[in-house]
Amino acid sequence: MMEAKIRLEHVTKSFKDTGVVLDDITLHVNDGEFVSIIGPSGSGKSTIFQCIGGLLQPEKGELFLDHRKINGETGNIAYMPQQNSLLPWRTVSDNVLLGQELFHKPDKQEAQKWLRKINLSDYQDAYPHQLSGGMKQRVAFLRALLSPQSVLLLDEPFSALDEFTRFDMQKWLLSIWEEKQKSVLFITHNIEEAIFLSDRIYLLSPRPAKIIREIKLPFRRPRCDQLLMESEFLALKREIYSDLKAGGLHESV
Amino acid sequence: MITIWNKGWKPFLVLLLFFLFWEGITHFQEIPAWLLPAPSIIFKEAVTSYPLFLPDIGATLKLAVTGLLLGSAIGFLIAMTLHLIPSLRNAFYPFLILSQNVPIIVLAPLLVIWFGFGFFPKLIIIILVCFFPVTIASLDGFSNVPRELMHYMRMSGATRFQTFAKLELPNALPPMFSGLKIAVTYSVMGAVISEWLGAEKGIGVFMTLSSSAFRTDRVFIAIFIIIFFSMLLYSIIVMIEKNVIKWKVKGEE
Numbered sequence: 001m002m003e004a005k006i007r008l009e010h011v012t013k014s015f016k017d018t019g020v021v022l023d024d025i026t027l028h029v030n031d032g033e034f035v036s037i038i039g040p041s042g043s044g045k046s047t048i049f050q051c052i053g054g055l056l057q058p059e060k061g062e063l064f065l066d067h068r069k070i071n072g073e074t075g076n077i078a079y080m081p082q083q084n085s086l087l088p089w090r091t092v093s094d095n096v097l098l099g100q101e102l103f104h105k106p107d108k109q110e111a112q113k114w115l116r117k118i119n120l121s122d123y124q125d126a127y128p129h130q131l132s133g134g135m136k137q138r139v140a141f142l143r144a145l146l147s148p149q150s151v152l153l154l155d156e157p158f159s160a161l162d163e164f165t166r167f168d169m170q171k172w173l174l175s176i177w178e179e180k181q182k183s184v185l186f187i188t189h190n191i192e193e194a195i196f197l198s199d200r201i202y203l204l205s206p207r208p209a210k211i212i213r214e215i216k217l218p219f220r221r222p223r224c225d226q227l228l229m230e231s232e233f234l235a236l237k238r239e240i241y242s243d244l245k246a247g248g249l250h251e252s253v
Numbered sequence: 254m255i256t257i258w259n260k261g262w263k264p265f266l267v268l269l270l271f272f273l274f275w276e277g278i279t280h281f282q283e284i285p286a287w288l289l290p291a292p293s294i295i296f297k298e299a300v301t302s303y304p305l306f307l308p309d310i311g312a313t314l315k316l317a318v319t320g321l322l323l324g325s326a327i328g329f330l331i332a333m334t335l336h337l338i339p340s341l342r343n344a345f346y347p348f349l350i351l352s353q354n355v356p357i358i359v360l361a362p363l364l365v366i367w368f369g370f371g372f373f374p375k376l377i378i379i380i381l382v383c384f385f386p387v388t389i390a391s392l393d394g395f396s397n398v399p400r401e402l403m404h405y406m407r408m409s410g411a412t413r414f415q416t417f418a419k420l421e422l423p424n425a426l427p428p429m430f431s432g433l434k435i436a437v438t439y440s441v442m443g444a445v446i447s448e449w450l451g452a453e454k455g456i457g458v459f460m461t462l463s464s465s466a467f468r469t470d471r472v473f474i475a476i477f478i479i480i481f482f483s484m485l486l487y488s489i490i491v492m493i494e495k496n497v498i499k500w501k502v503k504g505e506e
Contacts, residue, residue: 074407085405102410
């Protein structure tokens with residue numbers, strides 16, 4: 001068994017106005033592993049991230065990074081939010097370097113190298129408003145990837161993109177990630193996306209969020225388009241869908 | 254040049270018509286020059302007697318620019334302090350507004366009693382009128398940071414100072430320039446008003462002397478000088494703004 005990079009044990013969190021949001025969440029991400037959390041909107045997925053990010057203190061339970069307790073401690077993870085959150089006054093290359101800048105002197109050359117690699121070197125001096133939605137998300141992902149932390153939290157990063165861009169971005173994300181193999185925790189409410197990208201998936205119930213199932217995916221990497229049509233893939237998709245439904249999920253996913 | 258002309262010919266035409274109308278009405282109605290001199294008389298007077306008021310322009314400009322620079326710097330420092338120390342903000346914010354409620358007309362003679370007729374009391378008046386728009390605009394810009402950007406910075410482990418330097422400060426630049434534009438128009442006015450109290454040189458002095466001698470043509474010269482230099486300083490600010498703010502401010506997603 002591989003070493004757990006990040007580990008949550010019996011994490012419980014509630015808010016005054018909404019009651020219990022996270023109910024005894026235990027999960028882990030191994031070193032270099034891609035793990036997704038699927039759950040309905042409003043189930044508290046983002047609350048999990050805010051606990052890991054150190055913005056929220058859980059009432060009960062503990063969070064570990066490399067065996068070190070990190071409850072309420074910030075700066076341990078690299079983050080890619082749902083909205084790209086690029087700083088509008090920074091050029092693309094300066095935005096990419098922001099994550100590094102918070103911790104050490106930024107490496108301009110590395111940023112340029114990666115921007116070339118993702119075919120955005122023509123845009124390195126452009127401002128975010130000049131980019132398309134997909135390009136912005138690429139820059140935001142690169143910013144997280146080049147941050148010094150070894151764990152990436154991706155919070156529904158493609159939910160604002162159209163279907164075509166979305167699939168392109170998923171493949172692109174995998175190709176880049178396979179090169180740098182950081183540990184990833186990925187939030188989504190798109191079942192297909194989670195199966196296509198992940199090594200493991202946690203299914204979350206509606207609020208208060210509990211983990212209703214953990215699924216290890218048998219597919220090999222690198223993953224390709226055909227995977228989406230394989231019967232095993234489709235069977236898993238159905239299974240997850242019915243699990244979520246049994247867990248009390250009413251909205252269509 | 255061509256673009257300036259393309260944009261500027263309409264107001265220029267209006268101005269021209271206005272002066273023609275003015276010229277015409279003084280001729281046809283035979284209005285005496287001490288009541289309302291024709292633009293042509295004002296222009297002639299300006300050309301012949303400019304050595305008389307050239308030193309006045311220098312004195313007023315020096316006062317206005319020094320006051321503007323100091324006032325804006327102080328305004329910015331006040332905004333930064335109040336923003337970074339919220340308890341101070343609550344304690345001092347009402348006094349900021351109070352400072353603008355004290356009538357300058359009453360305050361100015363007091364300042365003369367305290368500090369004499371020199372440069373210093375006049376400077377205080379200009380600072381007093383210039384700092385306020387900069388402070389209010391900066392405070393506004395510091396605190397109106399888009400939520401998702403703030404969330405990203407906090408999740409990524411930015412310190413308080415980093416959040417200020419990399420997010421809140423650049424975010425405040427556009428409103429800060431709006432504040433500066435207001436301050437710049439106040440600064441020339443402030444300088445002239447402060448000179449009314451008593452000074453050796455200055456457009457304010459030139460204006461008072463001309464007015465009490467019924468040299469209405471010279472009063473108008475003073476008015477045009479004030480307008481000209483206010484606009485000049487204003488356009489310098491606009492130029493700096495264009496060089497500093499290169500990103501798109503509004504209409505983003």
